[in-house]
Amino acid sequence: MDEFLNRRRFLRGVIGGAALSALAPVTGTARGKSSSRRKPNVLFIAVDDLRPQLGCYGQKQIISPNIDRLAAEGLLFERTYCQQAVCAPSRVSVLSGARPDTTKIYDLNTPLRKAMPNVLTLPEHFKNNGYVTLSIGKIYHHVKDDLQGWSAEPYRAGTFPEGAWKGRGYLTEKAIAQMQKYNKANPKMKGRGPAFEAADVADNAYPDGCNTDYAIEQLNQLKDKPFFIAMGLYKPHLPFNAPKKYWDMYKPVDIKLADNPFIPAGAPTYATTNWGELRNYFGIPKKGPCPDALARHLVHGYYACVSYIDAQIGRLLDELDRLKLRDNTVIILWGDHGWKLGEHASWCKHTNFELDTHVPMILSVPGKKSAGRRTAALTEYVDIYPTLCELCGLAVPRHLEGLSVVPLLEDPDRPWKKAAFSQYPRGKIMGYTMRTKRFRYTEWQERKTGKVMARELYDHEQDPKENVNAVTDPQYKQHVPRLARMLKAGWRAALPG
Numbered sequence: 493m494d495e496f497l498n499r500r501r502f503l504r505g506v507i508g509g510a511a512l513s514a515l516a517p518v519t520g521t522a523r524g525k526s527s528s529r530r531k532p533n534v535l536f537i538a539v540d541d542l543r544p545q546l547g548c549y550g551q552k553q554i555i556s557p558n559i560d561r562l563a564a565e566g567l568l569f570e571r572t573y574c575q576q577a578v579c580a581p582s583r584v585s586v587l588s589g590a591r592p593d594t595t596k597i598y599d600l601n602t603p604l605r606k607a608m609p610n611v612l613t614l615p616e617h618f619k620n621n622g623y624v625t626l627s628i629g630k631i632y633h634h635v636k637d638d639l640q641g642w643s644a645e646p647y648r649a650g651t652f653p654e655g656a657w658k659g660r661g662y663l664t665e666k667a668i669a670q671m672q673k674y675n676k677a678n679p680k681m682k683g684r685g686p687a688f689e690a691a692d693v694a695d696n697a698y699p700d701g702c703n704t705d706y707a708i709e710q711l712n713q714l715k716d717k718p719f720f721i722a723m724g725l726y727k728p729h730l731p732f733n734a735p736k737k738y739w740d741m742y743k744p745v746d747i748k749l750a751d752n753p754f755i756p757a758g759a760p761t762y763a764t765t766n767w768g769e770l771r772n773y774f775g776i777p778k779k780g781p782c783p784d785a786l787a788r789h790l791v792h793g794y795y796a797c798v799s800y801i802d803a804q805i806g807r808l809l810d811e812l813d814r815l816k817l818r819d820n821t822v823i824i825l826w827g828d829h830g831w832k833l834g835e836h837a838s839w840c841k842h843t844n845f846e847l848d849t850h851v852p853m854i855l856s857v858p859g860k861k862s863a864g865r866r867t868a869a870l871t872e873y874v875d876i877y878p879t880l881c882e883l884c885g886l887a888v889p890r891h892l893e894g895l896s897v898v899p900l901l902e903d904p905d906r907p908w909k910k911a912a913f914s915q916y917p918r919g920k921i922m923g924y925t926m927r928t929k930r931f932r933y934t935e936w937q938e939r940k941t942g943k944v945m946a947r948e949l950y951d952h953e954q955d956p957k958e959n960v961n962a963v964t965d966p967q968y969k970q971h972v973p974r975l976a977r978m979l980k981a982g983w984r985a986a987l988p989g
Contacts, residue, residue, distance in 0.1 A: 531718040573913075626647070657699065663733075667689045703725070708807065762946055764836065907988050913983050
């Protein structure tokens with residue numbers, strides 16, 4: 493366990509950031525041009541609102557052959573968790589390597605550089621070490637955040653109202669007319685129209701396809717240089733707009749609705765939301781449940797968008813192969829948080845439930861023995877930064893609050909973290925949640941005093957869909973105080989060793 497102890501000491505600031513600088517980076521085989529003498533490239537794929545709704549995660553109703561192919565070439569993480577289930581804080585935690593209580597970013601309003609002007613970000617660290625770093629599509633929530641981290645100004649096709657798109661990315665006359673009428677009556681909607689669209693167009697008629705075109709151009713320009721390309725795909729974020737051919741992959745009659753469309757029994761009011769993000773779109777009820785026919789169409793749209801972005805990921809993988817870069821390129825794919833599709837009488841994210849915090853992560857590393865393997869180790873998005881540093885032979889900055897998962901590439905079943913931690917604010921209350929191998933335990937605390945206002949406990953052995961808050965069930969009376977102590981001890985105490 494010496495290895496784990498050393499990692500713990502590092503994370504607690506006992507050893508310096510240069511301690512891992514001598515780590516040898518991964519190198520490719522003969523297929524990669526001069527790969528044995530070059531730093532490994534990084535393709536960093538971020539997908540908005542992507543829950544583990546993928547074939548490789550056992551969701552066979554989803555058509556995701558390219559992500560499944562990536563999983564067959566790398567290590568699939570079965571139990572990875574984001575630090576907060578909303579875009580900006582989640583992305584900041586990945587790119588800064590720090591948790592929300594450190595970044596102090598809990599909403600969509602604060603750019604990273606306003607909150608942490610001097611933090612060494614993941615792209616900046618790679619840039620400082622000789623990499624060309626590019627941001628394409630949506631990486632940070634704020635498009636011009638962290639300009640010092642990129643070698644060029646971030647590129648975002650679909651930064652509306654540029655291009656052919658109207659509002660939040662509409663192409664059809666019907667959707668545009670609905671959006672314009674809706675916005676005239678509701679000026680605060682800011683370009684929102686219908687919650688879905690299926691224009692009969694090519695992939696690059698929508699922003700994700702256009703951004704992928706640009707990324708492929710950059711791969712060709714940078715093929716002889718070490719690069720860190722961050723590729724951010726918008727979909728399946730609302731509105732569920734994707735080319736018609738991806739909608740046609742699914743038959744409406746086959747679309748299943750959630751089998752637990754109810755709030756968990758005994759859940760406190762802090763735990764749930766009114767899914768206002770979706771309600772802000774045209775045609776969505778402003779209160780009450782979503783009718784079944786509409787719900788089925790929304791799920792259909794989500795599936796179509798997943799298949800659409802899967803196709804774009806396939807184009808990137810194919811281009812890496814064509815350029816003979818695949819054997820010297822580390823690829824990590826992650827979705828910034830989960831998403832509810834009618835479960836718990838809700839939609840969207842913004843909660844501490846498993847559906848919102850559980851996220852997909854796939855890591856493909858040339859030369860490692862992890863191809864096609866899976867790990868059930870508890871991992872978190874703050875682990876991405878130190879992992880990429882270790883794989884590429886960069887020093888690991890002192891401020892990071894995650895643990896490199898590189899050892900799991902060699903032994904996916906080895907002992908690992910005891911828990912993963914997430915949180916979500918509700919005004920003056922902060923909900924802290926902890927996922928262990930068996931339980932999800934949550935405390936809703938007053939932010940000023942720490943007073944516990946409510947608790948939740950879900951037993952994933954007995955209740956994997958989190959349908960019953962069992963915190964007052966007598967059979968768990970010994971577990972609750974133990975889990976409360978673990979939560980209070982925090983993430984450092986949960987590290988292996």
